[in-house]
Amino acid sequence: MQNSPNIPVQPNCPDRRRTQNAVVIWCRDKLARYIFLAVAFSATASLLLIALFILKEGVPFIIKVGLKSFLLSSEWNPAAEKFGIYPMIIASLWVTLGAMLIGAPLGVAGAIFLTQFVPRSIMRIIKPMIELLAGIPSVVYGFMGVMVLAPFIRNYLGGPGLSLLAGSIILGVMVLPTVISISTDAINAVPKTYLEGALALGATRWQSVHMVILKAARSGIIASIILAMGRAVGETMAVIMVAGNAVRIPHSALDPVRTLTANIALEMGYATGLHRQALFATGVVLFVVVMILNSLAIAAMKRKTGN
Amino acid sequence: MRKGQCVERKVKISVQNLSVFFGQHQALRSLTMNVPANRILGIIGPASSGKTTFLRTLNRMNDLDPESRAEGRVLLDGADIYHPSQSAVQLRKRVGMVFALPMPLPMSIYDNVVYGPRLSGIRNRAALDVIVERTLTAAFLWDEVKDRLNMLALRLSGGQQQRLCLARTLAMEPEVVLLDEPCSGLDPISTARIEDALTVLKERYTIILVTNNTKQASRIADETAFFLMGELVELGETSQIFTVPCDQRTSDYVTGRFG
Amino acid sequence: MRIPPKITQALAVILLGAATLITVITLVLIIAFVLKRGVPEISWEFLSTKPREMGKAGGILPTLLGTVLLPLLAILIALPMGVGTAVYLTEYTRENRVTRIIRFGTDCLAGIPSIIFGLFGYIFFVTILGMGWSMISGGLTLAIMILPTIIRTSEEAIRSVPQAYREVSCSLAATSWETVYKVVLPNALPGIMTGVVLGIGRSIGETAAVIFTAGSSLMMPSSLNDSVRTMSVHFYLLAREGISDEKAYATAAVLVFAVLLVNLAAYWMMNRFIAKRSR
Structure with a gap:
């Protein structure tokens, strides 16, 4: 091999170190890609795991007892191995409906007012404030229900105070930030030109809002209400604290009720055997309901972006 | 008509029947040309004539757009850069690029310059220092920034930023430097600095310069290619293109009758 | 008779305004009430001593520790998974069937009620994997719970990194992978931190998922296998079992302070992030 020191070193010729390095770099890039792909399924895998284990614990019980008697029997007496969750289903339904009756109109009205009738500067203060309140732990809301709301209901409306009504009001307040936040985003996403077009035709602000903006933002607002419903159905601790927890079908808004979630949380601590399976079966019902609500909300959001 | 001919000089890049598509849209139509080594090739042409697409084909930056598709061959030193065995990352080490807008990464001047060398595994601080001084000097920027190499690069002026980008590209020791309208956002003095740097740099690199400014091409390009609607209309010595073009369309463009 | 538009307009504004006012006042009142009743009960002794008689007397030191450690553990687990998911969605793939599945899974997970997480954590981590009521069981359960939050905020943060940075890095x-960790992640960091803080806030306030996985021991935890009680759980037990209203108010006040502080931090970071991006 000839050695000629006069020829300048060409910096561009791929020396050994460079090519070796290239292989390492290439491998690292490929490895990173597969790690990221694997990690990307973590949320989906968790969801599947959760579904799998809740179903695995709960479904055999439902099959054993029979879906019909589990869902439609009114007697819940674990000691006597009677497991009917009909009263809890009814309670969850009413509490959620009540919460929506309070939370949805207030929340949507708040969103409309904040986006359409309030200067941007004030909106910039109030909206984050409301979102901040979404972070307040649910137990704190529940505690307020116990200390303030329940005595109020007992003194002025009658009944034990801890009741369907108290649960609905507390849940209604709790879902307000969700409804306001998502509805506001949906309304803000409506192009400004829609409103200007309506105003230019001589409509008042309110006419333009309810004829044009609400129509355009409808899917987003509906999604916010469905998501809030999901939260209300799933809320546990606050409801345990204020709803009274009696296993019976409510006849008035002042009766104490026990929801599906409360049933799980109250008895999970000491349940064993068949009783524990019954609680997981309650979880299955809850899981199915929430997944349906989720899918509806996601579909509603999709329609919004699709338009 | 001397289309794509260059007899006496070494050919660095040879483009054969290159067509580039973005989805249904064809951006380049069956291009054939040779790029000579160690010269400045100017590419001129009106907007959306395929100049930038051509440039981004040469270092496979178009790969980033999943809709894009290239047909034909691009030979760099005789090897097809689109051959499956070729790595786009290795190619980009040999073919560097300076973008139209100065785009320093949000880090210090020093870190911007050594970004490429560090990626190729140079960790030695002294070696990196040498690279920084050499490339910043080559980009005519060293004297202005040598005392504040740790300053955030975003705080330089536009012209300085663009020269930093040039230095950053040179720091990878490429063989070919692609410049995509590097002076479009700069004032005349900054432009002159970059042009000076390029005329010196062609001793060591093959330079391809896309420019909207025909005067710039006539000033510094050794050869000039005229693109129109994704086609190569004419390629020749710059003096010839600007004085006695063979094609009527080239003549119209360089005399400013359209475009 | 048709009501003139001017009057409907005025009516609408009044009604909407009243609704908004009710909402804001209710929410503010809740905070104010808790703080007013709770803050006078807070003392250095309350924060720095162990509880006695199940919390009837003494302080909340172990639960403070639990409230710090458990969310931290959850973040340590959820952060790599969440950011990794976001990086995959933004940098390594286009919208296709796989990303739709990932997004659907993430959205659904976000809507799962916390009691379901509690059930799952209890059966999977506590029982089947034999971790018992422990910090690690609670941390893993909370990690899954806050994963969607981390994924969403990280994805938004990563998408807001200018495309030009990626092009430059690629051209060099x-x-x-090198582009991701040298350019994309450092620039998305403030936005990712917002998600982290939001996740911590949610973990601090969580009760149902924690009580069935981390247990409710009032001992000072000394390892990951020890059961801990967070402030939320402690507060729930104090209030639910009527142990002590004063201590419950005080704990609630500390809890509200902690959550507000964490959320304010998130909000501040988000604003700084937006301001920096739009400059």
Whole structure:
């Protein structure tokens, strides 16, 4: 091999170190890609795991007892191995409906007012404030229900105070930030030109809002209400604290009720055997309901972006 | 008509029947040309004539757009850069690029310059220092920034930023430097600095310069290619293109009758 | 008779305004009430001593520790998974069937009620994997719970990194991975931190998922296998079992302070992030 020191070193010729390095770099890039792909399924895998284990614990019980008697029997007496969750289903339904009756109109009205009738500067203060309140732990809301709301209901409306009504009001307040936040985003996403077009035709602000903006933002607002419903159905601790927890079908808004979630949380601590399976079966019902609500909300959001 | 001919000089890049598509849209139509080594090739042409697409084909930056598709061959030193065995990352080490807008990464001047060398595994601080001084000097920027190499690069002026980008590209020791309208956002003095740097740099690199400014091409390009609607209309010595073009369309463009 | 538009307009504004006012006042009142009743009960002794008689007397030191450690553990687990998911969605793939599945899974997970997480954590981590009521069981359960939050905020943060940075990095012969960790992640960091803080806030306030996985021991935890009680759980037990209203108010006040502080931090970071991006 000839050695000629006069020829300048060409910096561009791929020396050994460079090519070796290239292989390492290439491998690292490929490895990173597969790690990221694997990690990307973590949320989906968790969801599947959760579904799998809740179903695995709960479904055999439902099959054993029979879906019909589990869902439609009114007697819940674990000691006597009677497991009917009909009263809890009814309670969850009413509490959620009540919460929506309070939370949805207030929340949507708040969103409309904040986006359409309030200067941007004030909106910039109030909206984050409301979102901040979404972070307040649910137990704190529940505690307020116990200390303030329940005595109020007992003194002025009658009944034990801890009741369907108290649960609905507390849940209604709790879902307000969700409804306001998502509805506001949906309304803000409506192009400004829609409103200007309506105003230019001589409509008042309110006419333009309810004829044009609400129509355009409808899917987003509906999604916010469905998501809030999901939260209300799933809320546990606050409801345990204020709803009274009696296993019976409510006849008035002042009766104490026990929801599906409360049933799980109250008895999970000491349940064993068949009783524990019954609680997981309650979880299955809850899981199915929430997944349906989720899918509806996601579909509603999709329609919004699709338009 | 001397289309794509260059007899006496070494050919660095040879483009054969290159067509580039973005989805249904064809951006380049069956291009054939040779790029000579160690010269400045100017590419001129009106907007959306395929100049930038051509440039981004040469270092496979178009790969980033999943809709894009290239047909034909691009030979760099005789090897097809689109051959499956070729790595786009290795190619980009040999073919560097300076973008139209100065785009320093949000880090210090020093870190911007050594970004490429560090990626190729140079960790030695002294070696990196040498690279920084050499490339910043080559980009005519060293004297202005040598005392504040740790300053955030975003705080330089536009012209300085663009020269930093040039230095950053040179720091990878490429063989070919692609410049995509590097002076479009700069004032005349900054432009002159970059042009000076390029005329010196062609001793060591093959330079391809896309420019909207025909005067710039006539000033510094050794050869000039005229693109129109994704086609190569004419390629020749710059003096010839600007004085006695063979094609009527080239003549119209360089005399400013359209475009 | 048709009501003139001017009057409907005025009516609408009044009604909407009243609704908004009710909402804001209710929410503010709740905070104010808790703080007013709770703050006078807070003392240095309350924060720095162990509880006695199940919390009837003494302080909340172990639960403070639990409230710090458990969310931290959850973040340590959820952060790599969440950011990794976001990086995959933004840097390594286009919208296709796989990303739709990932997004659907993430959205659904976000809507799962916390009691379901509690059930799952209890059966999977506590029982089947034999971790018992422990910090690690609670941390893993909370991690899954806050994963969607981390994924969403990280994805938004990563998407807001200018595309030009990626092009430049790529043109300098960086591989996708090198671009991600040298350019994309450092620039998305403030936005990712917002998600982290939001996740911590949610973990601090969580009760149902924690009580069945981390247990409710009032001992000072000394390892990951020890059961801990967070402030939320402690507060729930104090209030639910009527142990002590004063201590419950005080704990609630500390809890509200902690959550507000964490959320304010998130909000501040988000604003700084937006301001920096739009400059």
